[in-house]
Amino acid sequence: MNNEHLQQLRHELEEELATLQQHIHEEPTVEDSELSSIDNHPADAATDLTTVTTEIALDEMKEDEIGKIRAALRAMDEGTYGKCIVCGKVIPFERLEAVPTALTCIDHVEEME
Numbered sequence: 001m002n003n004e005h006l007q008q009l010r011h012e013l014e015e016e017l018a019t020l021q022q023h024i025h026e027e028p029t030v031e032d033s034e035l036s037s038i039d040n041h042p043a044d045a046a047t048d049l050t051t052v053t054t055e056i057a058l059d060e061m062k063e064d065e066i067g068k069i070r071a072a073l074r075a076m077d078e079g080t081y082g083k084c085i086v087c088g089k090v091i092p093f094e095r096l097e098a099v100p101t102a103l104t105c106i107d108h109v110e111e112m113e
C-alpha cells in the first residue's frame with residue numbers, strides 16, 4: 001500500500017472517529033421519560049423503555065466501532081496497518097477501502113469476531 005492510500009484511509013478513520021465521538025456524548029432522555037411516565041399509560045412507559053434500551057445498544061455499537069478505529073489508527077502509527085494480524089499477509093487495498101478498520105485478511109475475519 002502506498003502512502004497516498006494510507007493517508008486517505010487515515011483521513012476516513014479520523015473523520016469517522018470524530019463523528020462517533022460527537023454523538024456518543026449525547027445523553028439519552030432517561031430522566032424526562034421517567035418524570036413524564038408517572039401520569040402516562042403503562043404502554044407509553046414501555047415504549048420509552050424500549051427507546052432507552054435501543055439508545056444504549058447503539059452507544060455500545062459506537063463504543064465498539066471507536067475501539068476498532070483506534071486500533072486501526074494505532075496500527076498505522078506503528079506501521080503494521082495493512083497486514084493481517086493473524087498471518088501477516090498484506091490486506092488488499094480494496095478490502096481496506098471497504099472496511100478501513102480491518103486488521104485481518106479475509107481468511108481470518110472470523111477469528112477476530
Ligand SMILES: [Zn+2]
Binds near residue numbers: 087
Ligand atoms: Zn490472515
